[in-house]
Amino acid sequence: EAGITIGFNAPKFLNDHMIDFLIPKDYRIRPILGSYIRHYPTKHFYLEYGLSFSGEGGAYSKRKTKLNYLRNQFSFGYTAVPYRKNVFYFGGTYNVNVLLNAKSKDDLNHTSENIGEYFRQFYQGVGIAIGLKKQINQSDYVRFDLSTQLYSSNLNVAEFHKSRQLLLPSMQLGYSRILK
Numbered sequence: 001e002a003g004i005t006i007g008f009n010a011p012k013f014l015n016d017h018m019i020d021f022l023i024p025k026d027y028r029i030r031p032i033l034g035s036y037i038r039h040y041p042t043k044h045f046y047l048e049y050g051l052s053f054s055g056e057g058g059a060y061s062k063r064k065t066k067l068n069y070l071r072n073q074f075s076f077g078y079t080a081v082p083y084r085k086n087v088f089y090f091g092g093t094y095n096v097n098v099l100l101n102a103k104s105k106d107d108l109n110h111t112s113e114n115i116g117e118y119f120r121q122f123y124q125g126v127g128i129a130i131g132l133k134k135q136i137n138q139s140d141y142v143r144f145d146l147s148t149q150l151y152s153s154n155l156n157v158a159e160f161h162k163s164r165q166l167l168l169p170s171m172q173l174g175y176s177r178i179l180k
Contacts, residue, residue, distance in 0.1 A: 001037070001038040001039075001040075001082075001141075001176050001177065001178050001179060002035070002036070002037045002038075002176065002177060002179055003035065003036055003037075003038075003141075003143070003174050003175055003176030003177065004034070004035045004036075004174060004175055004176075005032070005033070005034050005035070005036065005050075005052070005143075005145070005172040005173065005174035006031075006032070006033050006172065006173055006174070007031075007032045007145070007170065007171045007172030007173060008029050008030060008031055008032060008170070008171060009029075009030045009031075009032055009054060009055060009056060009167045009170045010027065010028060010029060010030075010167065010168060010169055010170070011028055011030055011055075011056045011057055011058055011067075011165055011166070011167050012028075012058060012165065012166045012167075012168065013057075013058030013065075013163055013164070013165055014163070014164040014165065014166060028057065028058065028064070030054075030055030030056055030057065030066075031053070031055045032052055032053065032054050032055065032071075032170065032172060033052060033053045034050050034051055034052020034053065034054075034071070034172075035050065035051060035052070036048055036049065036050035036051070036073075036174075036176075037049055037050075038176070040079075040082055043081065043082070044078055044079055044080070044081070044082075045076070045077070045078055045079070046075075046076070046077055046078075046079055046082070046089070046091070047074075047075070047076055048073075048074070048075040048076075048077070048091075049072075049073070049074055049075075050071070050072075050073040050075070051070070051071070051072060051073075052070075052071045052073070053068065053069075053070065053071070053100075054068070054069045054070075054071040054097065055067075055068055056068070056069060056165060056167065057102075058165070062106065062107035062108045063104065063105070063106050063107070063108075064104070064105045064107070065102070065103070065104050065115070066101075066102065066103045066104075066105070067099065067101075067102045067119065067155070068099075068100040068101050068102070069097040069098060069099055069100060070097065070098040070100055071095055071097050072095065072096045072097065072098075073093050073094070073095045074093065074094045074095075075091050075092065075093045075094075075129065076091055076092055077089055077090055077091020077092065077129070078090060078091060083178065084135070085134065085135040086132065086133075086134055086135070087132070087133045087134075087135075087141075088130075088131070088132050089130070089131050089132075089133070090128070090129065090130040090131070091128070091129055092126065092127070092128055092129075093126065093127040093128070093129055093147065093149070094124070094125075094126055095124060095125045095126070095127070095149065095151075096122065096123075096124050097122065097123055097124070097125070097151075098121065098122055099116065099119055099120065099121050099122070099123075101114070101116055102114070102115045102116040102118070102119050103115060117157075118156055118157060118158070119155055119156055119157065120154065120155060120156065120157055123151055123154070123155055124151070125149050125150060125151030125165075126149070126150060127147055127148050127149035127150060127167075127170075128147065128148060129145055129146070129147035129148075130145070130146055130147070131143055131144060131145040131146065132144050133176065139177055139178040139180075140175070140176070140177050140178075141175070141176045141177075141178075142173070142174070142175055142176075143172075143173070143174040143175070143176060144171075144172070144173055144174075145170075145171065145172045145174065146169055146170070146171055147167075147169070147170045147171075147172075148166070148167060148168045148169060148170065149165075149166070149167040149168075149170060150164070150165075150166050150167075151164050151165045151166075
């Protein structure tokens, strides 16, 4: 099965302590666009590889950070019988992401700067995903995915400061075709 997806992430930074997720931040919506290929080694289990552009970053009051990544996502999951009219699936994901660019925009001072040197070029993370796909003809499906990602590696290069990111939610709509 091969397909394309379009959707959005709602990224939040975690700096140094878990309690940081509770500090009010501006709500962000960032795009995600990608493609994937899924293989069913058994009737109910699948392996999937996806490659996508993932807009991420965080926001504090009037300062926004835009981090754009090339996401390499590997998934393993369970699905109801994969070739029915309505198919529910869930699984785990592992990502290896490559930083494309990083910018900071300060709305108070009306300034923007490239901050790529402060972030790691590669980072990894894990997540969970659930989805539903609906058959639209014999070999074509539309799908809806809801996932969350928590990145386990530090995003920044500072040794004294830890930054992680939570993408919650990450929602995607997609189209796929069964390849035989």
